[in-house]
Amino acid sequence: MRKLSLRPQIYIAFVSMTGLLTLVFLTRAAKDFRGTDFLIFAGLILLSEAIPVQLPRGGSVSISLPIWYASLILFGPVIGTWVGFTITFSLSAFLEKDPLHKYFFNGGQFIISSALAGWTFVLAGGI
Numbered sequence: 001m002r003k004l005s006l007r008p009q010i011y012i013a014f015v016s017m018t019g020l021l022t023l024v025f026l027t028r029a030a031k032d033f034r035g036t037d038f039l040i041f042a043g044l045i046l047l048s049e050a051i052p053v054q055l056p057r058g059g060s061v062s063i064s065l066p067i068w069y070a071s072l073i074l075f076g077p078v079i080g081t082w083v084g085f086t087i088t089f090s091l092s093a094f095l096e097k098d099p100l101h102k103y104f105f106n107g108g109q110f111i112i113s114s115a116l117a118g119w120t121f122v123l124a125g126g127i
Helices: 006-029 035-050 064-075 077-089 091-095 098-122
Strands: none
Touching: 006 077, 006 098, 035 064, 035 077, 064 077, 064 098, 077 098
């Protein structure tokens, strides 16, 4: 793989650090973090990522996003964000030996989108 130029490196670093800071902020602000809920849904996410559904015309798709949405709705933004973060640790990405910056970027963008989705749900009246 070719070396990334400076602008993509800055963008990847910004998204990664913003995601990390968001995760730290959410976790510190959490009143009740139920680890068992997280572990159950994180396990479901990792299992669903490991067993993709084959499409009839070729290719495959993961069914992890509905599990992630369910965790956001059932447990709120904190656990939903942690569950969303586990999506970046799919077995196929490790087997393909993706570059390290891809994990950081994907993790950061999933944390940011999970937190925004969870807080939008809460602010719209979700429990």
